[in-house]
Amino acid sequence: MIEAKNITVTINNKNLVNNVSMNLQPGKFSVILGKNGAGKSTFLKALTGDLSPTSGSVLIEGKELNAFSPLDLARKRAVMMQNLHLAFSFTSLEVVLMGRLPHTKGFESAGDREIAFECLRQAGVEHLANRTFPTLSGGEKQRVQFARMLAQLWNSIENSQPCCLLLDEPLSSLDLAHQHSVMQLVRNLSGKNVAVLMILHDLNLAAQYADEVNVMKDGRTYALGSPNEVFKPDIIEMAFDCPVHIMQHPHHHCPLIIAASENKRFLMNAV
């Protein structure tokens, strides 16, 4: 669906992203992990076209990214960025309806409104439909944004056509229950022919839900593979500069990562 080939992004002679490749396919849930400043968001921006890579190429269905018009892209790909700032008093429902923008001419029809309501319901925020967006809490805003992504890809998801969802830390303001409900939703989406790429900080969420994990360090791919392949103590310790214990999850067949208590080194440095 989307293929990133040897992406390098150089800004001010610093390689923020260095020769990173990924292949996003419908039905596969990919996650990027890494320390702060590892180049995760920069790589995602290169993938979305917000940033043009210094070298390398992004192919969508085998064609160059530039070959698509913004409207064509919007119909098959939704992108959720971090920290959305909206100073105008749209309601949550109107924000989600903007996800229907690539699919409508004129005003949103009754059908579009039904879709928007259903997306709000799936994201667990239908009770906020008529609240003005700027008055919502951080986590509520994030879930309304997620509902907007669902609304944008709704047609493809319903018709099982391949489409793509790119998410930059969509869980950063969510509580425990909602982190899992959004991850479960994304998991279900990837079962419906959606190619998903998510930037994440919680290793255990990645271990439990992802099909493929790309651990980035200093702009490079440090490890790429299934959670069971990637979540090894030495890899995680090197990539995150934090020693960890890794055990088997008691209920799911996936690794469980716990930061080891001997990270006094980090604490000493901080002092």
Next chain:
Amino acid sequence: MNTLTEYISIWKSVPRFRLSMMVMIGITIVLFWMIIVSVGIGAVAISPSEVMAILLSKIGIAAGESFTPVQESILMNIRLPRVFLAVLVGAALAISGAAMQGLFRNPLADPGLIGVSSGAALATAIAMVVLSTLTWPVIELLGTALIPISAFAGGTFATVLVYRLSTNKGRTNVATMLLAGIAINAMAGALIGFMIFMADDDQLRDLTFWTLGSLGGAMWSSVWVVLPFLIAAILFLPLLSKGLNAILLGESEAKHLGIRVERMKKFIIIFVGLAVGAAVSVSGMIGFVGLVVPHILRLWIGPDHRFLMPGSAILGGLLLLGSDLLARTIVSPAELPIGVITASVGAPFFLWLLLRNREMSGYL
């Protein structure tokens, strides 16, 4: 586009759509009523039925009402062009304000912000103080058209300058544009100050009155000159409404929703620059319309540009028409500068809106 039945179902199910439609229809009716009434008010009174009779006789329909040739001449040559210009200038300024506020994602943006008004003011000051004293054949040929043409050129030049300064490799940085606008405003302010320093007493008075704005010089000839630029903005800018809605989420977000953001920015800058330049050239500096009108509407019907843009045009026309009526009747037979009216009515109203809004939720 939607079918009629779809519109009816939207009307039934969406309260905000219903409210917006009713507000639009309401202010349109008030605008037409206001046009008919205000062309009749002045030193020579013309009743609304006489106004209708005169207009009908122009298209060859004889109505029952009788009127004098003086009434006809005043209506056709003095009142109508002035009312026409007030509505068009008000509409263009307000819709430009709405577009700018959307583009900058900032409810405090105003066409004056990107330097159009001050560029036009500087060019006018130069024309009044320096050019009008020269005896070049070009200037004598231009005659009274010198000032509007200079204002238009100055406004357009300032817009192009701000745009060039803030655009790199085809991408316009909105924050840079705002700062470039501030710099150009400051620069123009300094040069206008220098022109004031050079001016003699008569020029100083002309310049001061011009900066306060007036529609007193309205003639059909000036209407025809600015008409294309004003109409272009009023008709074209509403077509960008959906893109403006999306850009409120952010530039990347709008792009990911399928909007050609860079192209839209260019269109907005061009149409706003031309419309505001044209408006300033015929009416001087009329403040507050571009800022206040979209605000009033946003508090009333919400931030959806599909209603906000055409609504701003209608309400802006209405507001400026009302202000002009006040300006020419309140101290009759003299005339107040219209900028005095718009600012002294607009500013307290704006403060009241802010206070009320602060108590309600604090979001615009």
